[in-house]
Amino acid sequence: MRISIKACAIALLFLPPFSQASAADIIVPQGLGGTWVAQDINGGAVIDTLRTTLEIRPDGSYGGNGGCNTYRGNLKVEEGGAITFAPAAATRKMCAPAIMDQEQKFFDALGTVKSWRLENGFLHLADKDGGHALRLSASPDGTDIVIHLPQTLSVARETVNYVCDDGQKLSVEYINAMPISLAVLAIGENTVIASNVLSASGAKYTGGQYEWWTKGEEATLYDLTRGENAPGVVCRRPS
Incomplete structure (x- = not known):
């Protein structure tokens, strides 16, 4: 698959x-x-x-x-x-x-x-x-990344748009094919593919220098290059 x-x-x-x-x-x-x-x-x-x-x-x-x-x-x-x-x-x-x-x-x-x-x-x-x-x-041309899985799984894909407290707008595509769960984030001109990791609550994804942590209708974007204790930017789904 x-x-x-x-x-x-x-x-x-x-x-x-x-x-x-x-x-x-x-x-x-x-x-x-x-x-x-x-x-x-x-x-x-x-x-x-x-x-x-x-x-x-x-x-x-x-x-x-x-x-x-x-x-x-x-x-x-x-x-x-x-x-x-x-x-x-x-x-x-x-x-x-x-x-x-x-x-x-x-x-x-x-x-x-x-x-x-x-x-x-x-x-x-x-x-x-x-x-x-x-x-x-x-729309600018995109690049395909193909992942081969050992067995047949159903794949769910959803795109969510967010407005963040710092004024930026993020588009995030969630791709779920259990046990694989990814978040593809369009951050400025960059595309970050983040993988789901263990979290105490919500869903947390990490990719490159970023951590994306979703809880309900909100999500927080952390730039790990700013330091371990640096606050993240809160983003929300438009009502």
């Missing part, structure tokens, strides 16, 4: 297999493929701390993270900029109401898309009347 960790992608996935037969003959135009991040939906702003992604793959499938749930489906691309996203299969997690609201708006908008264009580095997706549905920016 393999666990694939992608530095710029994040989610919890329990989806049934789906056929890619309808996508087999799709040729994704140059510039359309890759991972995109929603910047506005139907002309409205998105939550700053929430990362809603759309990955368009060379095989004609698409997927990503709606902000709470991961999803995947097939798309149809035609000449002249016409494009259609077939209904997607998605996980069924529940998150905060504001997150669920944005995710539903994203899925609804994706279902109305009939055309696409690239402009100033942004991907613009429009409905049948040419009205604005989604505007997305390109």
